[in-house]
Amino acid sequence: MTQQEQHAFDQAIALIPTGQEAGRYRGATRRDYWNMVGPFGGITAAIMAQAVLCHPQRLGLPIAITVNYAAAISAGPFEVHATPVRTNRSSQHWSVQMTQNDAQGTAQINTTATLVTALRRPTWSESDVPMPAVPRPETLRTMPIGPAGVDWLQRCEMRPVSGFIPKVWDGSGTHSETLLWLRDAMLRPLDFPLLTAMSDMFYPRVWLRRAKNVPAGTVSITTYFHVDAEGLAQIGPGYLLGRAQGQRFYNGFFDQTAQLWSEGGQLLATSNQMVYFKA
Amino acid sequence: MTQQEQHAFDQAIALIPTGQEAGRYRGATRRDYWNMVGPFGGITAAIMAQAVLCHPQRLGLPIAITVNYAAAISAGPFEVHATPVRTNRSSQHWSVQMTQNDAQGTAQINTTATLVTALRRPTWSESDVPMPAVPRPETLRTMPIGPAGVDWLQRCEMRPVSGFIPKVWDGSGTHSETLLWLRDAMLRPLDFPLLTAMSDMFYPRVWLRRAKNVPAGTVSITTYFHVDAEGLAQIGPGYLLGRAQGQRFYNGFFDQTAQLWSEGGQLLATSNQMVYFKA
Numbered sequence: 117m118t119q120q121e122q123h124a125f126d127q128a129i130a131l132i133p134t135g136q137e138a139g140r141y142r143g144a145t146r147r148d149y150w151n152m153v154g155p156f157g158g159i160t161a162a163i164m165a166q167a168v169l170c171h172p173q174r175l176g177l178p179i180a181i182t183v184n185y186a187a188a189i190s191a192g193p194f195e196v197h198a199t200p201v202r203t204n205r206s207s208q209h210w211s212v213q214m215t216q217n218d219a220q221g222t223a224q225i226n227t228t229a230t231l232v233t234a235l236r237r238p239t240w241s242e243s244d245v246p247m248p249a250v251p252r253p254e255t256l257r258t259m260p261i262g263p264a265g266v267d268w269l270q271r272c273e274m275r276p277v278s279g280f281i282p283k284v285w286d287g288s289g290t291h292s293e294t295l296l297w298l299r300d301a302m303l304r305p306l307d308f309p310l311l312t313a314m315s316d317m318f319y320p321r322v323w324l325r326r327a328k329n330v331p332a333g334t335v336s337i338t339t340y341f342h343v344d345a346e347g348l349a350q351i352g353p354g355y356l357l358g359r360a361q362g363q364r365f366y367n368g369f370f371d372q373t374a375q376l377w378s379e380g381g382q383l384l385a386t387s388n389q390m391v392y393f394k395a
Numbered sequence: 396m397t398q399q400e401q402h403a404f405d406q407a408i409a410l411i412p413t414g415q416e417a418g419r420y421r422g423a424t425r426r427d428y429w430n431m432v433g434p435f436g437g438i439t440a441a442i443m444a445q446a447v448l449c450h451p452q453r454l455g456l457p458i459a460i461t462v463n464y465a466a467a468i469s470a471g472p473f474e475v476h477a478t479p480v481r482t483n484r485s486s487q488h489w490s491v492q493m494t495q496n497d498a499q500g501t502a503q504i505n506t507t508a509t510l511v512t513a514l515r516r517p518t519w520s521e522s523d524v525p526m527p528a529v530p531r532p533e534t535l536r537t538m539p540i541g542p543a544g545v546d547w548l549q550r551c552e553m554r555p556v557s558g559f560i561p562k563v564w565d566g567s568g569t570h571s572e573t574l575l576w577l578r579d580a581m582l583r584p585l586d587f588p589l590l591t592a593m594s595d596m597f598y599p600r601v602w603l604r605r606a607k608n609v610p611a612g613t614v615s616i617t618t619y620f621h622v623d624a625e626g627l628a629q630i631g632p633g634y635l636l637g638r639a640q641g642q643r644f645y646n647g648f649f650d651q652t653a654q655l656w657s658e659g660g661q662l663l664a665t666s667n668q669m670v671y672f673k674a
Contacts (some may be wrong), residue, residue: 131506136652147640179648180669182461185511186481186488191504201492201504202465207614207671209465209507213480225480228462228488230507232614236646239674240603243672244571269513272503292523325521335486335511336459338586338617340650342643361525364621364652367515371619371665375642383643386650388667390459390511392486392620395518 123304124148124271125313128159129166129197138200139171143189149257149268154189156268156336157280158316164212164229167198171309174200176235177345178308182338187226190216195223207234220329236344245322245386247377250277255357268363272317273301287326290371292362292370294318303353308341311348314356314376314385315339321362321372322393335369337389347382347390355379368392403427403550403581404592407438408445410475416452418477422534424470428547433468435547436613437595442506443491448476448587455481455486455514455586461617466505469495474502486513500608508598515623524665525661526656529556532576532634551596552580560598562605568606571641571651573597587620590627593635594618594666600641600651601672609673613664614648616668626661634658647671 131141137205140214149159161183168174202209214227220272262269272325279294291342298317300310322330376388401409405430428438432656447453473495476585481488494505532554543549558573577596583589599611639653653666 180463182509182615182617184459184488185482201507209463209504212505225488228468228490228509230461230478230509230615232463234614234648235670236648237674239647239672240605240644241646242644244600244604244640251583275417300527314496321523325523326519330428335513336509336617337459338461338615338667339641340667342645342650344646359548361523363522363665365519365521365523366522367512367623368518369515369619369621373619373665373667385644386652386667388617388619388652389450389517392513393518395516 118366123302125300125304129162129309131166131170132306136197138173138279139167140195141167141170141196142196143196145189147267148271150265151268152265153263157185158184158313159268160189160214160227161316161337162313163196164214164227164310165231166309167196167212168210168231169361170195170231171198171200172234175203176233177208178231178341179234180232180338181312181341182336183229183335185334186225186228189226192216207232217240243383245375245383247357247381248295250265250295250357250361254299271301272298274298275297279324280363281326284328285327289325289329292325294324294360296356296358297355299353299355305352306348307323308348311341311385312339313377314358315374315385316389318358318360318372321360321371322391322392323367325362325365332391332393334389334391339387341383343384351378357382396548396564402581404528404579404583404589408441410442410445410449413474417452418446420446420475421472422475423472424468425664426546427550429544430547431544433641436464436616437592439464439506439546440595440616441443442475443493443506444510444591445588446475446491447489447510450477450479453512454482455512456522457620458487458513459511459617459619460508460591461615462506463615466503466611468505472538481640486511487546490542492632524654524662526660527638528573529574529616529636535576535652550580553577558603560602563610564606565604567602571600571604573639575604575637576634577637578632578634584631585627587627590620590655591618594653594664595668597639597651597653598641599672600660601644601649602616604638604641604644610674611670613670618664618665618666620664622661622663627665630657635663645647
């Protein structure tokens with residue numbers, strides 16, 4: 117596959133080693149995943165995961181990731197630095213930072229992350245959050261492409277089941293739950309970076325809860341993975357069912373909780389985020 | 396108040412500046428909060444929060460904390476280093492590390508954390524997770540003190556409503572939800588470090604789900620705060636209602652989600668953790 121044929125998602129998370137030391141990479145923001153005033157938060161989270169996945173000293177696969185959006189990311193180049201802070205027999209703890217140079221050429225941190233990777237062993241397994249009974253994706257309409265400037269929405273096929281983005285901002289909201297089918301619009305197969313990005317694909321719950329289009333942005337997201345490489349390979353480009361709901365809205369911040377199931381009903385990832393919002 | 400009269404919790408989270416640079420502290424583990432093979436994870440999380448709360452450059456109050464348990468903590472002294480990695484107009488992003496010296500005297504990281512602090516503004520507020528209807532704490536029995544060696548359980552008064560620790564490990568578990576009232580056993584008033592510790596006070600969901608006492612330990616916990624200093628002061632030493640439930644158990648790891656309400660029904664904190672377990 118040539119560079120031109122490479123999928124937009126793979127272009128967006130592409131990292132080139134700087135050659136200085138293991139774990140230091142260069143990348144650049146892509147218009148394809150732009151979200152109003154900066155990159156879509158999910159693609160930034162995917163880049164932080166990718167920095168660990170690329171690392172020559174990595175042990176095992178992602179178990180947990182937390183990404184903190186510390187400052188705005190400008191269009192253009194960035195550096196990512198992934199460090200294995202502790203390596204155990206079957207698990208590893210990572211610290212990741214994204215930087216961009218300011219006007220004076222000084223590297224400024226705009227994003228931080230921690231990851232846990234681990235070798236899994238087969239054990240007793242169970243889910244206590246069954247997939248909601250919903251109509252199959254083929255029976256539902258695809259959500260129309262979002263407003264101009266929100267390019268990343270074109271990269272994702274979404275088929276909402278319930279909890280649509282309000283059509284009228286009239287303050288009539290009564291709940292904060294959305295159910296929707298989603299998959300990559302170009303049918304790119306699922307892997308850890310794409311699953312990381314997908315865990316951030318729910319619009320801010322305050323919009324639904326209030327039916328009011330207030331400014332809002334994620335400050336921190338945590339995603340737990342409940343799948344291994346074989347499980348992801350089985351899903352390929354299949355649909356995921358996503359559920360998101362707000363929990364507490366309080367004085368400028370709220371949290372939203374999310375689950376992502378395979379079409380077969382396996383709970384693949386659980387995710388939570390804290391979101392800034394303006395009154 | 397003299398050192399001897401100081402509350403066990405305050406002794407356990409006490410940090411003394413090393414004097415080298417802002418944000419570097421010394422502390423020591425306390426038998427009072429011991430949990431079988433190391434300190435109770437909640438007290439370690441509280442220490443990481445305390446390192447930020449003590450910092451002279453801190454802006455605002457905790458919004459989100461993620462603590463990663465990278466390696467075992469030995470009984471004895473430790474160092475904590477809190478760094479403000481990015482300071483914005485009304486929010487601040489922190490990185491925190493706990494280290495202990497190994498046999499060669501080299502500092503080794505055993506715990507990492509990220510925190511977001513922020514100045515809150517009064518806004519529209521709402522909760523979409525109402526407190527479950529449960530009997531008042533005074534009508535319920537206090538949980539008996541746990542097994543020898545688990546000293547931290549003596550520091551916390553727990554009055555379970557449902558989802559007790561199984562009395563018989565016979566594999567008969569059918570669900571993973573616990574509801575319980577809890578407060579500091581010595582009636583220490585609630586603050587951010589204590590609320591951080593309390594968000595980790597639920598025993599591993601796999602014990603309840605399987606009615607099987609398998610080895611288990613938190614690898615990463617994230618807590619979101621939905622309260623400010625005035626709200627905490629109003630609660631004082633009051634009871635909190637805690638709810639915890641497992642979501643997905645898969646090949647050696649599971650996640651559990653938790654909520655903590657004030658007795659008055661305000662959702663104060665939401666928390667999630669990823670836990671290692673042995674088949």
